Structures are given as structure tokens and as C-alpha cells.
Amino acid sequence: MKIGFVGLGIMGKPMSKNLLKAGYKIVAYDVVTAALDEVVAAGAEKGASPKDVAARAEGVVVTMLPNSPHVKTVCLGKDGIIEGAKPGTLIVDMSSIAPLASQEVAKALKEKGIEMIDAPVSGGEPKAIDGSLAIMVGGKEEHFNKVKDMLLKMGSSAVLCGDIGAGNVTKLANQICVALNIAGMSEAYVLATKAGVDPQKVFDAIKGGLAGSTVLNAKSPMVLEGNYKPGFRIELHIKDLQNALDTAHELGVPIPLTAGVMEMFQALRVDGKAKDDHGGLIQFYEKAAGVKVRKK
Numbered sequence: 189m190k191i192g193f194v195g196l197g198i199m200g201k202p203m204s205k206n207l208l209k210a211g212y213k214i215v216a217y218d219v220v221t222a223a224l225d226e227v228v229a230a231g232a233e234k235g236a237s238p239k240d241v242a243a244r245a246e247g248v249v250v251t252m253l254p255n256s257p258h259v260k261t262v263c264l265g266k267d268g269i270i271e272g273a274k275p276g277t278l279i280v281d282m283s284s285i286a287p288l289a290s291q292e293v294a295k296a297l298k299e300k301g302i303e304m305i306d307a308p309v310s311g312g313e314p315k316a317i318d319g320s321l322a323i324m325v326g327g328k329e330e331h332f333n334k335v336k337d338m339l340l341k342m343g344s345s346a347v348l349c350g351d352i353g354a355g356n357v358t359k360l361a362n363q364i365c366v367a368l369n370i371a372g373m374s375e376a377y378v379l380a381t382k383a384g385v386d387p388q389k390v391f392d393a394i395k396g397g398l399a400g401s402t403v404l405n406a407k408s409p410m411v412l413e414g415n416y417k418p419g420f421r422i423e424l425h426i427k428d429l430q431n432a433l434d435t436a437h438e439l440g441v442p443i444p445l446t447a448g449v450m451e452m453f454q455a456l457r458v459d460g461k462a463k464d465d466h467g468g469l470i471q472f473y474e475k476a477a478g479v480k481v482r483k484k
């Protein structure tokens with residue numbers, strides 16, 4: 189099977205390379221030539237546009253793009269997938285976008301006989317590289333079954349959560365949990381540091397207890413060295429929290445803690461830190477408390 193792949197950024201690049209390693213043929217495209225050339229050097233065919241990729245793919249096109257407007261452009265815009273895909277083609281959108289946008293794009297594609305599932309991921313660049321992403325899917329079961337084996341070449345789990353949009357609802361839930369975990373970790377380490385306790389010792393002491401978490405294990409080694417190299421950029425987490433706030437407000441669900449973390453991310457964006465890793469949230473607390481959190 190030849191898979192179309194559009195969007196070769198921090199995540200799409202290693203994900204497409206894992207499909208190549210697993211023996212799939214790929215026709216790829218990205219607006220950034222250097223990214224496309226790197227995936228072509230790894231064995232993919234070079235596509236000229238999303239339309240071209242869709243025309244040359246055999247049944248499945250994966251998209252891994254920043255946000256809803258990019259997915260709309262790539263799927264429905266000029267030289268978009270909709271212009272090249274044969275009826276029956278399945279679009280697997282693995283970007284994290286607004287659930288409502290997934291439903292809108294799927295509806296427009298369906299009018300041309302093109303199917304879609306939303307399949308956003310969690311795990312970040314390290315898990316994209318080692319093929320162990322957690323994949324959360326929305327769509328029809330028959331479409332999920334068609335690509336489940338392929339998804340499991342990029343991830344270690346793929347769960348069908350409901351109909352189209354349910355993958356992105358699940359991803360919003362994931363992003364709320366991650367953001368609040370990072371904020372909790374940041375408050376704790378700033379408090380410990382100002383109280384004169386080595387935050388590395390705090391991490392070592394609490395990671396095996398109830399406060400332990402995947403977030404704590406992944407982010408503590410970074411923040412204790414002042415390393416904010418992304419990973420997952422603050423600007424992308426702002427995008428996800430905005431999608432969470434919009435979706436929640438539309439449904440009549442107040443999410444005050446998410447709103448609080450959003451404002452901290454906004455302050456960091458104004459401070460020129462939008463491209464830092466989201467673990468860099470701790471810089472908001474460091475500034476407020478006048479300390480730097482570093483292991484001793």
C-alpha cells in the first residue's frame with residue numbers, strides 16, 4: 189500500500205519514517221522543502237502538493253499539521269486533497285485540531301465520496317521517533333480497522349473513542365491533564381527551591397508516590413537543567429487550550445484551571461517564549477517568585 193503523507197514537522201517526519209521502516213511506500217509533501225527532502229532521502233516519493241499526494245496514494249492519506257486552518261487548507265483548499273483523491277480514499281488526520289473542525293472537514297470530504305477519521309496523538313517527539321505514540325481515534329469502526337495496523341507502526345496503542353471528532357475531544361482532555369500537571373509540578377518546584385530544598389531531591393522522593401506521573405518523569409529532568417528545547421512548543425499548547433476553552437464554552441462547561449494555565453502561557457508568549465517547550469511554563473512561576481529552579 190502506498191500512503192500519502194502531508195505535514196513533515198517535528199512529529200510527521202519521524203512518523204513517516206517509521207512507516208517507511210515498516211515497509212510501506214510513501215508519497216510525501218510539506219511546504220518546507222528541507223523537511224520534504226529529508227523524508228525523500230529516507231525513501232519516500234516526492235509529492236508536489238496535497239492534491240498530487242492524494243492522486244498518487246493508494247487508498248490512505250495521513251495528515252500531520254499544526255491546527256484546524258491548516259487541515260482545512262490541505263484537505264479542502266486549492267490543490268488540496270479533495271481535488272486529487274479518488275472516491276473511497278480514507279484521510280487519517282493525526283493533527284490536534286478542534287473537534288468541530290474535524291466534523292466540518294469530514295462532511296465536506298464525504299460529499300466527494302472521501303472518508304475521514306481523526307487520530308491525534310500523545311507522546312511528543314521521543315515517542316514519535318520510537319513509534320510508541322498513544323493514538324486516539326474518532327470515526328467509523330470499519331475505517332479504523334482499515335488503518336489500525338498502520339497506526340500501530342507509529343504508536344503502541346490506538347483506541348477508537350467514538351465517531352468523527354471524538355479523537356480530538358479525547359486529545360483536548362489529554363492536553364488539559366498535561367497542562368495542569370506541568371503547572372502543578374512548576375508550583376511545587378518553585379516552592380521547594382525558595383524553601384531551600386534541592387528540587388532534584390524532591391523529584392527523587394516523590395516520583396514513586398501518588399504525585400508521580402509521566403509528565404513529572406518527562407519534564408523534571410529538563411526543567412531542573414533549565415532546558416526548554418522543544419519537544420512540544422508553548423505556542424502549540426496555547427492552540428490546544430484555546431480549542432479546549434472554545435469547545436467547553438460551546439458545550440456549557442466551565443474549565444477554570446485550564447483558563448488559568450492558558451493565561452500563564454499567554455504571559456510567556458508575550459515574553460518571547462512561545463517556541464520554548466511547554467515545560468518552560470515553570471519560567472512564569474520562577475519570575476513571580478524570584479527564584480530559578482535548578483538541581484544542586
Ligand code: NAD
Binds near residue numbers: 313
Ligand atoms: P510542526 O509545526 O513541527 O509541523 C507541522 C508541519 O506542517 C510543518 O512542517 C509545516 O511546514 C507543515 N505544513 C503547514 N501547513 C502546510 C500546508 N499547507 N501544506 C503542507 N504542509 C504544511 O508541528 P508538530 O510538532 O509536528 O505537530 C503537528 C501536530 O501534532 C500539531 O497539531 C500538534 O499539536 C500535534 N502534536 C505535537 C506534539 C509535539 O510534541 N510536537 C505532540 C503531540 C501532538
